[in-house]
Amino acid sequence: PNELAELPDGTVVVRRVRTGYKRSDEYDRLEYALYHLAARSQFGGQAVVHALHLTDETAEPVVISATKLRNRREKSNAILAGITAGVFPTEVDAVTCPRCPHFFICAAAPPGPLKLG
Known part of the structure; x- marks a missing residue:
């Protein structure tokens, strides 16, 4: 988070500050689900997540339903399990691949010499 603050009632505010529009x-x-999960883990039920959007001049609490939060937790657990297992599947994309710094050593590239024609 960009800021942590404590309200007079003891509630901890975890705030994300963005320069752009919402x-x-x-x-x-x-990332907002991860903020919620981290805040609950660290501060328990006495934590809320807020977002500040500077261009919009908007500051508001971030509310995520229990169902979405559970689904995001499962998704993040799957991502972390993949990282821990060393599973990094490549996603071949004709637009982004040529700009990638790993383009010439990518595991998605077919083996063998380049053949033209």
Whole structure:
């Protein structure tokens, strides 16, 4: 988080500060669920997550349903299990691959010499 604060009632505010506009799917993104999970783990039920969008001049609490939070937890656990196991599947993309710094050593590249024609 960008900021941690404690309210007079003891509630801990975990705040994310963004310089841009609030996106339409902003709070559906994985990072906000991770903020919620981390805040609960560290501070228990006495924590809330807020977002501050500087361009919009918007500051608001981030509310995520229990179902979405559970699904995001499962997704993040799967991601972490994959990282721990060393599983990094490649996603071949004609637009982003040529710009990638690992383009010439990528495991997704077919083996053998380049054949033209």
